[in-house]
Amino acid sequence: MSAAFEAEGLVKRFGATTALDGVDLRAERGTVLGVLGPNGAGKTTAIRVLATLLRPDAGRAVVDGLEVGRDPVEVRRRIGLTGQYATVDEDLTGAENLVLFGRLLDLPAGEARARAARLLDRFGLADAGGRRASTYSGGMRRRLDLAASLVGSPSILFLDEPTTGLDPGRREELWQTIRSLADDGTTVLLTTQYLEEADALADEITVIDGGRVIAHDTPAGLKQQVGGQTVVVRPRDPDRAGAAAGVVARATGHDVAPPRGGVVTASVDDERAFSAVVRGLEDAGVAVTELALRLPGLDEVFFALTDGHRTTPREEP
Amino acid sequence: MTTTATTTTTAPADHRVGPTPPRRWPLARHSLALARRNLTTTRRNPGELADAVILPVVFLVLFVYLFGGAVAGSTQEYLQYLFPGILVLTTVLTGQVATGLSIVQDMKKGVFDRFRSMPVPRASMLLGSVLADAVRYVIALAVLFGVGYALGFRVETGLLPALAACGLAIVLGFSLCWLTVLVAVLLRDEIMVSTVGFLLPFPLVFGTGMAAPVETMPGWLQAWAEVNPVSRAIEASQGLLLGGPVAGPVTATLLWSAAFLAVFGTAAVVAYRRVV
Numbered sequence: 001m002s003a004a005f006e007a008e009g010l011v012k013r014f015g016a017t018t019a020l021d022g023v024d025l026r027a028e029r030g031t032v033l034g035v036l037g038p039n040g041a042g043k044t045t046a047i048r049v050l051a052t053l054l055r056p057d058a059g060r061a062v063v064d065g066l067e068v069g070r071d072p073v074e075v076r077r078r079i080g081l082t083g084q085y086a087t088v089d090e091d092l093t094g095a096e097n098l099v100l101f102g103r104l105l106d107l108p109a110g111e112a113r114a115r116a117a118r119l120l121d122r123f124g125l126a127d128a129g130g131r132r133a134s135t136y137s138g139g140m141r142r143r144l145d146l147a148a149s150l151v152g153s154p155s156i157l158f159l160d161e162p163t164t165g166l167d168p169g170r171r172e173e174l175w176q177t178i179r180s181l182a183d184d185g186t187t188v189l190l191t192t193q194y195l196e197e198a199d200a201l202a203d204e205i206t207v208i209d210g211g212r213v214i215a216h217d218t219p220a221g222l223k224q225q226v227g228g229q230t231v232v233v234r235p236r237d238p239d240r241a242g243a244a245a246g247v248v249a250r251a252t253g254h255d256v257a258p259p260r261g262g263v264v265t266a267s268v269d270d271e272r273a274f275s276a277v278v279r280g281l282e283d284a285g286v287a288v289t290e291l292a293l294r295l296p297g298l299d300e301v302f303f304a305l306t307d308g309h310r311t312t313p314r315e316e317p
Numbered sequence: 318m319t320t321t322a323t324t325t326t327t328a329p330a331d332h333r334v335g336p337t338p339p340r341r342w343p344l345a346r347h348s349l350a351l352a353r354r355n356l357t358t359t360r361r362n363p364g365e366l367a368d369a370v371i372l373p374v375v376f377l378v379l380f381v382y383l384f385g386g387a388v389a390g391s392t393q394e395y396l397q398y399l400f401p402g403i404l405v406l407t408t409v410l411t412g413q414v415a416t417g418l419s420i421v422q423d424m425k426k427g428v429f430d431r432f433r434s435m436p437v438p439r440a441s442m443l444l445g446s447v448l449a450d451a452v453r454y455v456i457a458l459a460v461l462f463g464v465g466y467a468l469g470f471r472v473e474t475g476l477l478p479a480l481a482a483c484g485l486a487i488v489l490g491f492s493l494c495w496l497t498v499l500v501a502v503l504l505r506d507e508i509m510v511s512t513v514g515f516l517l518p519f520p521l522v523f524g525t526g527m528a529a530p531v532e533t534m535p536g537w538l539q540a541w542a543e544v545n546p547v548s549r550a551i552e553a554s555q556g557l558l559l560g561g562p563v564a565g566p567v568t569a570t571l572l573w574s575a576a577f578l579a580v581f582g583t584a585a586v587v588a589y590r591r592v593v
Contacts, residue, residue, distance in 0.1 A: 076436040087431040091358040103350040
């Protein structure tokens with residue numbers, strides 16, 4: 001078997017709620033699988049099953065060739081988990097947290113300290129290592145969390161919405177880190193609510209909703225299925241918004257909504273239309289402060305994938 | 318994307334070195350590592366020690382000055398009589414109130430998920446918490462002795478018997494605390510656990526000859542005091558601190574403690590593994 005992990009037909013119920021209703025997930029070694037879905041889709045439950053924290057009611061999960069239900073302890077030696085909420089001890093310093101996890105992973109004391117220092121350094125926390133985690137900012141806590149998952153040099157990493165609550169700059173940094181981990185050969189499962197994030201990081205994307213897989217594809221394939229990208233133009237001079245709207249309308253062949261707040265937006269069917277917008281703006285001499293091609297939001301993705309028959313989101317425990 | 322061989326062999330040195338091989342005595346090593354973590358946490362939140370330290374002293378002062386004159390004719394004589402019982406009360410109360418609560422709080426923290434996703438024996442998470450509380454016992458007893466001596470209490474035997482009395486009380490507190498641990502694991506609710514932990518010591522510690530001679534109590538209470546294991550512990554404590562028969566009550570206390578540990582300790586670990 002060449003899959004780093006594989007789940008088949010996972011079912012998990014909590015009382016009357018069905019969190020997972022037959023979910024299949026699979027990632028080849030050294031790849032990044034993005035699991036995209038709204039709150040309550042079953043993303044966290046799926047991760048918790050793979051990370052040995054929950055037993056499924058049906059289906060099977062195999063991690064690094066080991067059956068999760070049969071050999072949880074061996075599975076735990078091979079995985080790293082970063083939960084949606086901080087999974088470090090807030091009363092301990094950053095360094096103490098990492099050393100503790102190293103000790104619990106059976107590293108000798110010296111090696112645990114050395115590895116903690118290396119990880120703090122790598123995640124830009126060397127100066128903050130002696131401070132309690134409760135004093136960390138959201139971004140620092142996220143990085144410490146990710147560092148904590150790497151203490152055991154896991155070959156498989158489960159990241160549950162790792163960038164939730166981060167500002168854009170920090171998010172970009174974390175993306176870089178995740179990419180470098182994948183480049184080093186770590187298999188990553190990453191859940192997210194943003195197509196943009198899955199697109200930036202994942203080799204393949206599984207879209208789940210209401211505990212079921214509703215799509216599985218490469219990012220390019222998925223974007224093709226979904227379409228609905230939007231071009232956004234903000235002229236430097238708000239009075240030129242009308243001129244910009246004209247350019248966008250000609251380039252995209254779409255009606256352009258009247259500019260709002262000096263911003264012109266229009267949907268694009270073909271990425272080439274974006275180049276036409278860029279050239280058109282230059283020719284028309286419209287200087288811009290913002291010019292972007294935006295991926296569709298989660299709502300639009302689901303609308304496209306389910307033809308609007310969106311399963312009602314269920315509460316995730 | 319499917320080139321398995323290349324991705325797994327090009328791993329750099331620090332990363333992807335594979336899982337660390339398991340070492341021996343995982344339960345003991347992991348319990349100690351987690352106990353150390355609990356101690357650090359306690360050191361940084363010294364307020365958590367307050368109930369364990371203050372409550373026994375409050376009982377001591379309250380009983381001595383409120384009832385001392387009535388029960389024993391003089392507060393000084395009553396202090397001598399009462400102190401060995403308060404010693405046992407201290408460890409029972411400390412174990413009951415603190416341990417269960419810290420476990421419930423832990424189970425609700427995010428870091429708990431990380432522990433559970435690591436190759437750590439489940440029992441060591443409970444054991445680490447319980448072991449860390451040994452420090453609470455020691456601090457609470459030290460404060461109690463300090464206040465007791467300030468009020469005029471004097472050990473009538475010697476240093477070693479007095480230390481033995483403390484050790485015995487700690488053994489009893491340690492074994493009885495597994496009852497609250499069991500409650501904590503089953504209920505997982507801070508308020509319930511602290512209520513149970515606070516109420517449980519009352520029949521156990523007060524249904525004894527700690528505060529008044531058993532002969533003065535109604536028949537049903539005498540019957541309970543007679544079979545109550547904590548009665549033996551208080552008799553042992555009186556013997557060790559003031560002189561008197563020791564061998565019988567000490568043996569009985571140790572046997573009872575072993576039984577509590579075996580029953581409640583096992584039940585707590587089994588329940589815990591089922592829950593998590």
